[in-house]
Amino acid sequence: MDDVRMRLLPWTGPEGKSCFLSTDASGGGYVSRLADDMEAVQLDIGAQLVGHAQALLDDPKAHPGELRFLSARLTEALCGALRVAESRGGRLPGGRDEGTHSSAT
Numbered sequence: 001m002d003d004v005r006m007r008l009l010p011w012t013g014p015e016g017k018s019c020f021l022s023t024d025a026s027g028g029g030y031v032s033r034l035a036d037d038m039e040a041v042q043l044d045i046g047a048q049l050v051g052h053a054q055a056l057l058d059d060p061k062a063h064p065g066e067l068r069f070l071s072a073r074l075t076e077a078l079c080g081a082l083r084v085a086e087s088r089g090g091r092l093p094g095g096r097d098e099g100t101h102s103s104a105t
Helices: 030-057 064-090
Strands: 004-012 018-024
Touching: 004 030, 004 064, 018 030, 030 064
Parallel strands: none
Antiparallel strands: 004 018
């Protein structure tokens, strides 16, 4: 029988609680591929925001409202990246299982 694992998904449920997928070691199902795609999008958005942040911080005329907005988006991107890291770390041999999951939403 295949080894069943709980995968932390890159989105939360309606109440903001973590979502998990029961999957086998191959992780090749439809929802797993959807989660992989979503993780890639989250990381790409974070990379784009870093580039925008560097440009905005170099601008001495940057408006405080722009900086606050950027700060909020960077915080969201960092939460997404931490969630991706936690999910991927949990899938490594010897990684943490869902019982020791911390909330990085």
